[in-house]
Amino acid sequence: MTEAISDSLALAGRQMRHIRRMPEQLLGITVMPIAFVVVFGYLFGSAMQVPGEGGYKEYIMAGIFAQVMLANITTTAVGVVNDLNNGLVDRFRALPIARSSVLIGRTGADAVLVTWTCAMMALVGYLIGWRAHNGVLQTLGGFGLLLLMGFAMSWLGALIGLTLRNVETVSALSGIIMMPLAFLSNAFVPLDGLPGWLRTIAEWNPVSAVVSASRQLFGNEQGATSGALPAEHPVAASLIVLVVLLAVVVPLAGRAYEKAAAQR
Amino acid sequence: METAITAEGLRKSYGDHHALKGIDLTVPAGTVLGVLGPNGAGKTTTVRILATLLQPDGGRATVAGYDLAKQPVEVRRNIGLTGQYAAVDERLTGRENIELIGVLLHLGRRAAKARAAELLEQFGLTDAGDRMAKTYSGGMRRRLDLAASLVARPPVLFLDEPTTGLDLTSRLALWDTIRDQVRNGTTVLLTTQYLEEADQLADRLAVIDKGTVIADGTPDELKRKVGGERLEVAVADPADLAATARALAAVSPVDPVVDEETRSVSVPLTGGVAALSAAAAGLDELGIEPEDFAVRRSSLDDVFLALTGHTGASDGQPETDPTEQQKSGPRKSAQTKEKEPA
Numbered sequence: 327m328t329e330a331i332s333d334s335l336a337l338a339g340r341q342m343r344h345i346r347r348m349p350e351q352l353l354g355i356t357v358m359p360i361a362f363v364v365v366f367g368y369l370f371g372s373a374m375q376v377p378g379e380g381g382y383k384e385y386i387m388a389g390i391f392a393q394v395m396l397a398n399i400t401t402t403a404v405g406v407v408n409d410l411n412n413g414l415v416d417r418f419r420a421l422p423i424a425r426s427s428v429l430i431g432r433t434g435a436d437a438v439l440v441t442w443t444c445a446m447m448a449l450v451g452y453l454i455g456w457r458a459h460n461g462v463l464q465t466l467g468g469f470g471l472l473l474l475m476g477f478a479m480s481w482l483g484a485l486i487g488l489t490l491r492n493v494e495t496v497s498a499l500s501g502i503i504m505m506p507l508a509f510l511s512n513a514f515v516p517l518d519g520l521p522g523w524l525r526t527i528a529e530w531n532p533v534s535a536v537v538s539a540s541r542q543l544f545g546n547e548q549g550a551t552s553g554a555l556p557a558e559h560p561v562a563a564s565l566i567v568l569v570v571l572l573a574v575v576v577p578l579a580g581r582a583y584e585k586a587a588a589q590r
Numbered sequence: 591m592e593t594a595i596t597a598e599g600l601r602k603s604y605g606d607h608h609a610l611k612g613i614d615l616t617v618p619a620g621t622v623l624g625v626l627g628p629n630g631a632g633k634t635t636t637v638r639i640l641a642t643l644l645q646p647d648g649g650r651a652t653v654a655g656y657d658l659a660k661q662p663v664e665v666r667r668n669i670g671l672t673g674q675y676a677a678v679d680e681r682l683t684g685r686e687n688i689e690l691i692g693v694l695l696h697l698g699r700r701a702a703k704a705r706a707a708e709l710l711e712q713f714g715l716t717d718a719g720d721r722m723a724k725t726y727s728g729g730m731r732r733r734l735d736l737a738a739s740l741v742a743r744p745p746v747l748f749l750d751e752p753t754t755g756l757d758l759t760s761r762l763a764l765w766d767t768i769r770d771q772v773r774n775g776t777t778v779l780l781t782t783q784y785l786e787e788a789d790q791l792a793d794r795l796a797v798i799d800k801g802t803v804i805a806d807g808t809p810d811e812l813k814r815k816v817g818g819e820r821l822e823v824a825v826a827d828p829a830d831l832a833a834t835a836r837a838l839a840a841v842s843p844v845d846p847v848v849d850e851e852t853r854s855v856s857v858p859l860t861g862g863v864a865a866l867s868a869a870a871a872g873l874d875e876l877g878i879e880p881e882d883f884a885v886r887r888s889s890l891d892d893v894f895l896a897l898t899g900h901t902g903a904s905d906g907q908p909e910t911d912p913t914e915q916q917k918s919g920p921r922k923s924a925q926t927k928e929k930e931p932a
Contacts, residue, residue, distance in 0.1 A: 329696065336693045344681045347722060413677030417738065420641050422666040423694050 330424035337418075337431025338438070341405075345439070355443050360450045362390050366514070367454050376516055378547020380457070385547065387447075387456045388468070388540040389513030392533055394443055395476035396508055400500040402436050402483030407493050415586055429583055433480040440476040444469060459545030468543035471564060475536050478568045481575045488582035507533045516549045529554035532571075535564040594619040594746050594777035595640065599649035602635055609635045611801040612649065617779055617794075619745070622772055624792030624809075625781040626894065632801040633781035634674060637750045640779065641671045654746045654777075670739030670747045674754060676731035677738070680724040684715050684734050687723055691741045702741075709737040713767060729760025736767060747771060749780045753787060765790060785890030795890075799898045812893045821869060824854040824882035831855060834880070837872035841865040859885060 345352050366389075371382035378384065409415050409432075418428050448456075448469075458465040483500065490496050508514075510524070511533040517525050528534055529551070538560035541548040556563035595617040602610040610632045617623040627633050638644040640653055642662045651658040654668035678687050685706050692702025710719040713733040718726060723734060732752065739747065749768065753761040768791055772778055782788050788795055789809050796806040805812060821842075825834055831848055834855045838846040842857035842865070849855070859865060866885070873880060 332696075333694055336690060340679060340682065340686075340690055343686060347681050412680070413673045413675045414679060416638075416641075416643055416671065416673050417677040417691075418694070419643055420666055420669065420671040421691070421694050422663050 330427050330430075333423045333427035334430040334434060337428055338435035341432070341435035342438070352442075355439055356446050359390070359394050359443050359447045362393070363387070363447050363450045364454065366390060367451070367456070374515075376547070377549035380547055383451075383455050384457070385516075385541075386514065387451050388472075388537045388544060388546060389511075391444060391447065391469075391472045391540065392475065392511075392513050392537045393508050394440065394447070395472055395479055395536075396504050396533065398436055398440055398476045398479040399483040399486065399504060400497060401439075402433060402480040403487035403490075403496045403500055404483075404493055405432060405436070406484050406487035407491055407496050410488070410491055410586055411493075415583075419583075419586075425583060426580060429481075429484055429579055433477060433484060436480045437473065437477050440480075441473060444472065444476075456546075458543075460543060464543045464545070468540040471536060471543065471561070471568075472540055474568050475564070478571045478575070481572060481579055485575050485579040485582055488579060488586050491586075507531060511537060512548070513537050518549060526554065529557045532556070532564065532567040535560045535567060539564045592619040593617065593652075594621075595623070595651070595653050595779060597636070597640065597649065597651040600636065600639055600646045600651060601648035602632075602639065602644065602646050608801055610639075610646070613798070613801070613803055615779075615796055615803070617777055619777050620772070620775050621793040622768075622778040622780060622791050624788035624795045625779065625798055626783075626785065626788050626795055626890070627781075627798035628783065628898070631798045633798055634750055636798070637671075637673075637748050637779065637781055641669055641748050642666055643671075667742070668744055668746055670742070670744040672732075672736050672739045672747075672749050672752055674751045676728075676735040678723045678726075678731055678734050681722060683720050684723055684726070684730075684737075685710060685719040687734060688738050688741060691738050695742050697741075705741055709740060713737045714763075727760075729756055729763065732756060732760065732764055733767065736764070740771070745776060747776050747778045749778060751781055751783065753782070753784065761787075785894060789890050797894065797897055805893075805897050809890060813887065813890065815893070819859040820856045820886050821859045821866065822854055822856040822882070822884050822886050823869070823873070823880045824852060825878060826853070826881050828853055830878050833876045834873065834878055837876055837878070838869055840872055841869045854882070856886075 366386045367383040371386065374382040374385075376382050376385040406429075415428065419425065458468070486500060487496055490499065510528050511531045512528060513533060517528050517534070520528060535556040538548055538551075538557060542560055551557035593616055595615060597613055597615040600610050600613040601608075613632065613636055615623065615625075615636075625633050625636065635644065639646045640651060640658065642658065642665050646658075653665045656664040656668065658665055678684075679690070682690065688706035688709055689702045692705050693699060695702075697705060706719075707716075710716045713736070715730060715733060715737070718730060723731065726734065736749075736752065752768070753764050756764065765787070768778065768780070778791075780788070780791060792809065794806065794808055795812055796803050797812070798804070805815070807815070821838065823834055823838065825831060828850065831850065831853060835846045835848050838855055838857045841861055843860065844858050846855045846857045861868070870883070873883075
């Protein structure tokens with residue numbers, strides 16, 4: 327057990343070294359999300375009408391955080407495919423180490439990186455006027471929930487990567503998955519303007535639940551709900567969805583890893 | 591002699607495609623088995639199964655005395671694997687690549703560092719050790735890959751086409767390092783498409799085609815099996831080919847093979863020196879001055895051609911009718927042919 331942990335740490339350390347070796351990668355995971363905060367907060371914010379006094383800046387932050395967490399699908403999937411196709415997975419699998427440690431190291435490292443991204447975004451958000459109103463604990467709870475989502479998305483990405491084994495396919499597919507999840511949700515726009523059926527879909531979209539939950543925990547305004555169950559109890563709903571998702575995806579990814587073979 | 595690797599009836603299918611149809615192999619400890627075969631013959635599948643990366647559908651195997659199915663972790667503790675594509679983390683330095691393996695093998699950080707320094711030195715990578723592996727040449731990557739598979743000093747080493755895509759110098763250097771390992775008692779299972787590589791490194795060969803072992807033995811045994819020596823005569827003028835063929839036909843029970851392209855004629859040499867001098871006299875009588883007059887021992891190329899109907903370098907699909915190829919005589923190739931002036 328301790329060996330599995332130290333192996334996972336060693337493998338996660340490998341990815342941290344990548345960042346140190348190529349600082350431009352750090353820029354990539356920092357600048358883009360910050361640009362989102364600024365573009366959405368300032369540019370779109372001036373045109374968007376949302377409920378509450380905080381305005382669009384307050385409304386949008388939870389949404390952008392969630393979108394960054396969704397993007398972990400691609401990050402992890404591409405990383406896994408690269409390791410697979412350059413033979414590193416073969417090398418690791420032929421070593422007498424716990425096989426889980428490779429995936430845990432990967433998703434763990436991606437979680438650390440996305441935490442960094444999150445922190446930078448929060449900082450810039452704060453600078454342009456975003457505030458959390460419910461005190462430290464609830465605020466941390468909101469971030470915790472978002473990061474749990476990021477972690478679950480990483481495992482989903484690992485499963486996708488190990489199943490499809492091709493960078494182009496993986497990027498295309500994760501794009502296709504992410505688009506509706508991000509945009510058919512309350513991440514960027516309030517749902518009350520949507521036609522009824524679309525609104526129902528959007529309210530049952532798990533991303534909406536996570537976004538609503540973190541808005542609630544941050545004390546950011548989110549407007550009226552139509553009474554859909556996940557919209558009424560967003561924290562409970564998102565916790566259940568994420569835990570169930572992890573419970574399904576982690577063993578599936580583990581199994582895919584056992585059988586993983588590079589596609590060349 | 592102790593056996594390092596045994597495989598009995600290994601089978602593996604992907605849907606309708608039977609990649610392995612019952613592979614049997616035995617490798618005595620401290621020896622090199624060359625597994626030879628065209629692309630798609632099942633070489634890599636065999637290695638992946640023996641290295642615990644793939645579950646066979648049937649059959650059993652032991653590696654370093656451990657049962658593959660029951661003790662995979664013990665097997666992993668005793669093997670090194672170098673795959674077809676150099677498995678190095680491009681964005682780590684050479685040193686970090688090896689250290690990472692050492693840490694994952696629980697050598698402890700200090701010992702992992704020491705072992706990395708040692709291996710970098712041994713593989714001539716000390717100067718490049720602190721550069722990102724991304725900047726390495728193909729040969730350097732292969733050496734780093736091999737070094738990474740030797741961190742634990744495994745008694746059994748699997749090398750899957752270790753020199754594919756390397757230039758000659760790098761290939762020769764890699765051969766030397768493989769020989770060093772064997773000298774230190776390591777058992778090696780080496781797959782290759784290069785007949786010369788097998789000839790150079792392997793104690794015994796197993797030729798695999800379409801998922802089965804179609805021949806095995808020492809390189810010499812295989813070469814003898816396919817028919818000893820041939821007399822090969824090349825002429826300057828294509829018009830002389832027919833006459834040359836007549837002269838050679840007189841000294842051999844088998845019809846000579848005429849290759850228009852290389853303007854040469856060859857026959858199996860069965861009559862020894864007497865046949866040679868008779869052939870020379872016959873040519874002289876007809877007034878033919880050969881450009882080349884040589885006795886050639888069959889190379890592994892010929893072995894492969896004879897056994898599979900296609901050469902090792904082809905991609906498993908003979909480009910032309912195999913009989914066509916045989917008619918055109920010994921194939922030209924990059925192999926060093928043993929030519930002795932008669």
